Amino acid sequence: MTRNMDPDTEVESIFRHENGEEEKKKWTRPPSSYGSMKSDSDHMMEDVEEGKEEGVAVTFHPPLPVVQPDVLINDGTRMQMIRPDSPETYYTMNTQHTKQAGGLVIDTRSSDLGDVPENDLEDADEPLLADSPEPPMPVEPEETTSENSQPGTLHPEQDLPHIFKSIQHVLTSLPFNDLLTFKTWFYQCERDLSQKQAMEGDLLDFVDMILEKLGQDRSLWHTIQTLKSIGKIEEADTLRIMCKRALVRFQLQQELSRKYKYIHEGVVQAGKQNLFESIYVEPQISTCGYGGVDPSHEFRTRPPTHLKVPSPHTFVGLNDLLRLQKEDGQPARTVVTTGFAGMGMSVSKAKFCLNWAEMRANKDLQFVFKISFRNFWTLRQNESHIAKTMSIMDVLEYYYPECKDMKYLEDEDCKFVIVMDSLDCYREPLDWLNAPVINDNVTKVTPGVLVVNIVRGTVLRGARVWILGRRTAISQIPTQFIDVFTEIQGFSDTMKDEYLTKRYEDAALAAKIVAHYKLLPSLVILTRQPFVCWMVATMFKRSFKYRGYGENPPRLTPFYINVLVVQMNRRLEFYYGKAENELWSPEDKHVATKIGKMAFKMLEKDISVFCEEDVKEYGVSFKEVTLLSGLCTELPSSDVKRFCFIHFSMQEFMAAVYVFTMFREESKNVLESMLLPRTKFFASKDQTRSVAGVVQSALTRTLSSPLGHYDMFLRFLCGLLAPDCHDIQLAGFLFRYHMPKVGGLDETQRLLQQAIKTAEVKNRDRVRNLKECLREMTQTDE
Secondary structure (H helix, E strand, C coil), X not given: XXXXXXXXXXXXXXXXXXXXXXXXXXXXXXXXXXXXXXXXXXXXXXXHHHHXXXXXXXXXXXXXXXXXXXXXXXXXXXXXXXXXXXXCCHHHHHHHHCCCCCCCCCCCCCCCCCCCCHXXXXXXXXXXXXXXXXXXXXCCCCCCCECCECCCCCCHHHCHHHHHHHHHHHHHCCCHHHHHHHHHHHHHCCCXXXXXXXXXXXXXXXXXXXXXXXXXXXXXXXXXXXHHHCCCHHHHHHHHHXXXXXXXXXXXXXXXXXXXXXXXXXXCCCCCCEEHHHHCCCXXXXXXXXXXXXXXXXXXCCCCCCCCCCCHHHECCHHHXXXXXXXXXXXXXXXXXXXXXXXXXXXXXXXHHHHHHCCCCCCCCCEEEECCHHHHHHHHHCCCHHHHCECHHHHHHHHCHHHCCCHHHHCCCCCEEEEECCXXXXXXXXXXXXXXXXXXXXXXXXXXXHHHHHHHCCCCCCEEEEEEECHHHHCCCCHHHCCEEEEEEECCHHHHHHHHHHCCCCHHHHHHHHHHHCCCHHHHHHCCCHHHHHHHHHHHHHXXXXXXXXXXXXXXXXXXXXXXXXXXXXXXXXXXXXXXCCCCCHHHHHHHHHHHHHHHHHHHHCCCCECHHHHHCCCCCHHHHHHHCCCEEEECCCCCCEEEECCHHHHHHHHHHHHHXXXXXXXXCCCCCXXXXXXXXXXXXXXXXXHHHHHHHHHHHHHCCCCCCCHHHHHHHHHHCCHHHHHHHCECCCECCCCCCCCCHHHHHHHHHHHHHHHHHHCHHHHHHHHHHHHHHHCCCC
């Protein structure tokens, strides 16, 4: 049957509910542009089919009156209705691209159908199948795998199809006027949408468009909030329940993103924070834990005690830590990462969480909960009865209120991670062997028992647990509870340059700083620690603002002083709750001096490793030295626990600090020894107690010992004599303000100059270091 009519007449015939075959075809909606996602019209068609089988007449409400656009007639199909102009999304474009030549395109703005006889619907099925093929499933962006990311599959309830269907289902239940109100509120509160975009097209267009422009999580969240705003509380609750997993994930991601998007370094200053991504360089992480101490030294071929270094093939990417396997090939549940202070544990934790929050990696993880041991210690210290006994679900709801009633954490298909950092902040020993065993997530126990059972794996059985802490704290966990042990090794030489270069927009300044720090071999070795790299970047950026800076090599002592001060201040802040840069108490000075004394005695014995009994000899807390100070770390050992300084040069520096402190505070020269003859330069014992006498004693020891035994010690001692070091950098910390400056530096300078002249004849291998000693004491361009 052929009818010749103008477009207006044809459109009007559709709304008059005529019983022609062509008119029935026009009301049959093609499949959703999301492929397998059925629209509400699809469900209506299922009802029609059921009605046909039962012999029941099916009728529909008449459509709402709307203004129709001009319709173009296609000679081949005699009818073509076009969707209104609206921003095409990726998925609607797919539908258009898969339309065969001469295919039927129908206006889908109205979700209501007129009365259509059953037999006509049967006739309409064949042309639709032939001319309007089912579009392909949504094509997700190709996964790109790099060293910092890997593919992952979302849980079905957190993925796009489920969210699309849920939003469409809820919005379909709204009357026309309420839907119009919803769209108005929605676009007014969303700056990325215009009124035209929100109002054009049907409901399917609208949901399609907001998912494309806003993303699935933001669209879901905004839909729920808008429903609440227009008084549709029941619909909002329905959508919230349908998409609970996706909502919790979105809220966790938002919180982690807000927390770690910016990195705060050193003393926090308003407006001075940096974007995390702009400066981050991933450190090396090894599955072989040898202590993380670099054996390199400016003079020694190796430190007194041999230290192992992991090979490159043991390195693993940060995003792959929770994909490691146990020795039997099973997925690892509990992964431990350790490293000493300044190696980047906190930054690595933040990067892992940020990558997940921004969907860059580990997308298959449904949730990432960060609950540090500091949080558990805070609950332990809380005086309220509620905090003294809590279940793990209580803890999750306490820190993450949106996680209430998350019973599906016990489901086998629920894949999530608990990040537990700062084990060293839990100040009391944990009873790993005798703590009561908890086999569910609702039993209330003390925080300490809860921590033990999380690590055991009897609580939150389906979770993967990532534990971070300093090695001395980590070593208390029984090995049977650890599946994989990893250790942060710091920066390679290439990473150091990359880090220093990324921090500056000015490429010339970055090149100057990289070249400048490489003038000091010991500083190059120490910058393996990311913390020291940050310090180099900060200090040099400030110094290069002054005219003429950079003509001389930098001095080494100021960097080591900064390491000492920052680590001791962190000790006060993290473990004792003191304010940032608070002045040291006499107890704090005592700890630093005793650590220095131990370092000096070890240097005299030419050893670099100590044990617990050695620490007790010096009247200082073993925990203060090995864990809290940040200056020492534990070495792996199968029997007696062994410890050393974070680098052998730090031991030499602390030894010099002790010698200088004893001279300045008590006028003692601890370098005096009956075994060493007093030089002719100093005739009496009183003269050896002058600053020149202390340096002369150090020179005597240095030149009479093998190369490298006391050489760095002498350099640090001379550096501490510089007024800006002992009177400015250490003021308020190791020494009180307004103490008299050390005098007699002119005499000490002449002594060093004389030693250089002598060495050029007798000890040429010592000349370079002696010149460095003189420069450390006299250079004033910083």
